[in-house]
Structures are given as structure tokens and as C-alpha cells.
Amino acid sequence: MSKTYELFIGPNHPGVPGNFSLKIELEGDTVVSAKGDPGYLHRAFEKAMEGRYYIQNLALIPRICVPEPDINEAAYAMAVEDLMGVEIPERAKYIRTIVLELARVATYSFWMGGFAGTLGLYTLIQWSVGDRDYALDLFSEICGARVYHMYIWPGGVRRDLPPGWTDRVLDYVKYMRNRLIDYDNLFFKNVLFRHRTKGVAVVTKEQAIEWGATGPILKATGVAQDVRKDDPYAAYEYLDFEIPTLTDGDSWARAMIRRWEIENSLNLIEQAIKKMPKKGPVWAKMPNPLKWNVPKGEAYAKVESARGEHGFYMVSDGTGKPYRVAVRGASHTHMFTIAERVLVGQRLADVSHILVSLDICPPEIDR
């Protein structure tokens, strides 16, 4: 009978995606059990949102999910619009689509760099974070900030696009299409990538449905479930796209799904720019922000983030401040229900690569 050894993969570690810690028990080189330990990034968002007006909360919500802040703003705005019964103008729908898809491309670029880093290839992060920077430049032209935009708000978007912005976005799309060929040659067609990821951390279709997976984890097992198709928001019902699926369910399949989603997003951006109305209002007529007395009720709004389904459940009691806002981050289920079970039986060298392959983002878990 062999003894097990307890190992802390603590918060100060380059292998964990963020400030998060794991306690694993090892027998030789194999993991016997894994337990996650969250709470290092807890900022009490849900309590803070109850003490501010609806318009003041816009400064807080992008900070809930740090790599991709636009999905938080979109879900919050959709929940408030649901409660107030407001319909946003056409041009605002298309602008929201373009901003959300650009944010998705930027997040997947960052993810690619981190994923290759856990497998030992440090060139890719130098390329992909540099490419993500051009998208952040485009964001800073429309709203002034690179990372936390506060651009999508209830009623539409904050201000109209500057002249020539859509041409620069189309240039960026063409540039990224060329870069994807380079990434393929370096990483996705690499023999070592296939050897390290084929057959590792397999999640079968029944397990994924039973454990509540969403996003690329579910798509890699064969289920084409995507909020953009099932419950369309912004301008997705007017655009034409397919949901990629594979049936392997392992680490390789998840990485390839994310790679195809980048191409999908680039196509969606081109279509949205072509179909967008050239002129029009970008903000519906809303009352004075300090007197937004949202009617009593409950609403649940969800969007498709880079990790899965991201939702906001909002309860309002008729005053100018929300009564309760509950946030659903996709990583909450993926970490505790899926990762703790999938890590059993894997090797120690694969632990950090599995965590990044399941795309665990700690700020979403702790809020």
C-alpha cells in the first residue's frame, strides 16, 4: 500500500490561470484527488451593487470577469432592458455584436498564448498578446480605455462610432486571417501538440450534460448548444453562422473548437459591418439616469462568453437601486463539478494544462 503526498499548488504559481489554489494528493506521479480553494479574488460585488444606483453599477460590472469585460456589460444591460421593457435601436444592436465579437477574438488570442505556455511553447504568447493589442487599440478609439470599456449600457451603447472605425476593423480582420495561418503552422499542426493533448482529460457527452457544462467543453462532445443560436440577443438573429462541434471530448478537441470559433467571429464581424444601418440613433430614449425607477420584477439575461454561458439574475423592487443581482460565471461549474472529477488519474505535469484547457477564470468564481 503506497502513501499519498499532499501538494499545494498555491496562488503564487505561473501554472494556475490567475490567483487560485488547488490542493492535490499524489501517489507517485498520478493525481488521486483534487480540491479547489477559491476566495483570493473575492470583492463582494453582489453586496456592493445593492448600494449603488443602476447607472453607478456600470463602473463595477466590467471588473467581474477580467479577460473579457464586455459580456458583463451586455448581460447587465439586457437584464435592465428586460425589466423596463425597452427595445434598443437597430444600429445599436449591430454595434454591440461587433464589440462582443472583437472581445471574443481578443480573449481567445490571450487564451492561446496561455495554453501554449503550459505546454512549454513560449513563442506563441509573444505573438498572440501582441496581436490582441491591436484589438485593444480599436477599443480605445471608441471609448477611451483599453481594458474596461463601460460602453454597452442599458438602452444601447454610449456613443456613436468615430468615422473610419469600421474600415480599421476590416483591416484588423484581414490581418488576423493571415496570422491564423502562422499560428497553425507553429502550434495547431504541431506533432507535439497532438501527442500531449490527444486523449487527455476526456469528458464524455453524458458526463458533460450531467455535470452542467456549457461552451467549448460541451461543443467538443458533440452538442451544439450556444446562446447566440438558442436565445438570440443583439443582432445574431440576422447573421448567418454555424456552431462547430467535435466528438472526441479531450483537450485537443477543446483547443480546436476555440481555434474555429476565432474564424467564426471574424466572419460575424464582416457580416455585421456590411448589414449595419449607416445612420441612426444608438441609444433609446431613457429617463434621467438618477431617476431610473425600474419596475418591480425579476429577469434572467444570458450571453455566450468565451468560456460558456454567462448570466445575470436581477431582482428589482421598484426603486432606483437593484435589490439583488446574482451573477453566474461559467467557470464556477467547470471548476468544481468538472475539473475536480477530471483531474483524478492524470499526471502531475498535465495539471496546469488541463486547467487552462477547461478555461477556468478565477474572478468569475469568487466575484
Place this chain on the structure above:
Amino acid sequence: MEKMTEEQVRTIANMLRKRSLWMIHYCTGCGAMELPPTMTSRYDMERFGMSPYVTPRQCDILLVTGYLNVKTLRRLITVYEQMLDPKYVIGFGSCTLNGGVYWDSYAVIKRLDRYIPVDVYIAGCMPRPEAVMSAFKHLMELIDSGKANGYKLYKKNLAYYKENQRKVLG
């Protein structure tokens, strides 16, 4: 050969030290999103000799990126005490100054310099990579002129810092 005075030795040591500062790769808060652009190809930080490294025993700079939870503060103080002299602390973002956006949160500390001494602050939410680089340049000038003495203050006022830490950590 004349013997070098202690001051001359210190000047040369400072000049060499400022050109090879290694920072700890510990992303404590949301300010850590602007670190990869600073470290990689666009705003390359490695041309100044700075690079991230994993163990505290071989690093000089502790970059506290953003807000600090009480749970993280306990670990951060352990990491700070494991670093060897001379060591420097940079407070990144407005959350280390006065709590930032989370001023009314029950889990975030409001003033970092009550718990560990800070040498340079960078304002912003989030600070741009150019701001981060100019803060590093300011730190290099402080090291050159001998004024970056946070670590000496920690040893001198140890009782004061320890009492503050105990009050907040329990």
C-alpha cells in the same frame, strides 16, 4: 591598487542592480491584465533587464497588481518576507492607494502601506503599459540615488507593521 570606499562600492552595485531587476510572477488582482502586454513583444520589458520569475528567493521586485483581498494579504506578507534584501514594492493601480472602486467592500484592504512599505505607486484603473514603464524608470532613478529604502523601513518599524497586520488578519 587603492581600496574602494564603501560608498563607491554601493554606487556601482546600485548601477548594476537597477539594470537587472527581476519581478515575482504573482498576479494578485485584476491589474494583472496589463502585465502580459508589458512583458511581451509590443512594450517589451526585457530590454531593461526585467523579467518575471517564480521563486521569491531570487526576485527583487514585488509588483502588487491591483486590489488585495484579506486572504491574499496573508500569503503576500509571507512572500514579501521570503524575499531577500534589497527588495522593492510597487503598488499598481488606485486600489493600493485608497481602495479604488471597492471602497465599501468588506473583503478588500484599503491602504497597502500600512502593512508593507511601498516604494512607487502607479495611478490608474488600469494603468497603461506606458505608465508602468515610466514607473519602472522612476524606480531605477530612485535606486541610483539611494532613496529606495522601503526594505530598511520594514526592519526598523517591524513592530508597527506587525501590529497592523495582526489587526486586520486576526
Place this chain on the structure above:
Amino acid sequence: MMDIVNQIKELDNVKVTVQRENRIFVDVDKDRVIGTLYSLKLMGFHQLSVQNAVDWIKEGEFEVFYVLYSHQYKVNVIVRTRVDRDNPIMETAEKIYPSAHTWEREITEMFGIKFKGNDESGKPFILENWKEIPPLRKDFDSVKYCNEHFVFRHSEEGNE
């Protein structure tokens, strides 16, 4: 969508409201909630998106809600139930939906609602060394806690 609404109305002792297209609210009593969740899972609602709680302090009750989703019908069902605020004990839902295990740990820490059958609810999860009342309750004053425990910076002070 109307046939799924009619199917849900046939479960006993539930009150069904339709908020907008694809959002159905179902109100049940505390003792029937596990049975309703099991029937909904057999109907095809395989995913538990969110389980969390709301503090209705003026009515003296907590409300626990479960947001379910079905890929077959493309509809969200939100099951709500009320629990007494002074003695909040509920049954766990983790045998039906495995992801409820972690949501219930968080609800116990933030609100103080106990879940019978969940062996880890009650252990510290996100907070560490927390000695006050559960923080998301409405009678916990966050600003007062900050003023007692943390030091603020006044605007004209420099660095020491």
C-alpha cells in the same frame, strides 16, 4: 412553448407565470421543491445554471431560486421557494443536479441557509476567519464594517 407550459402546470401544487418568451417562473412550497426539480429533470431540463438566494427581510423570509435550462425546448424555468428567515433549513438538490453542491456551499456561507444532506456546506469556502453574520444578509452593514476594520487614506497625506 405553450405545450411545455401546460405540461408544467400539470405538476401538482405549483403556480406558473410566464414572464416573457422563454422565461417561465414556477413557485412551489419548500417541502415540494425536490419533487418538482426531479419531475422537471425527467421532462428534459438537464442543466442547472444558477442556484442562489434573495433576502426579503421585510417579509421575514429567504427565497431560494433555481434557474434550469433545456436544450430541447430552448426555455429557461426558474423555480422559486420561500424559507423562514429565523430557521432556514432546506433539502439539498445535489442528488439531482451535481453542480448544486458548490452553489449550496456558497449560499450557506453568504446567507446562513443550511442544506441537509450536503456534507460540505458549513465549511469555509470563499471567506476565511469570518466571525460576523453571513455577509449578504440585508442587516449586515458593509460600510460600518469597513470603518471599524480598515484604515482609509485622507487626501492630503503623503507616503510615510
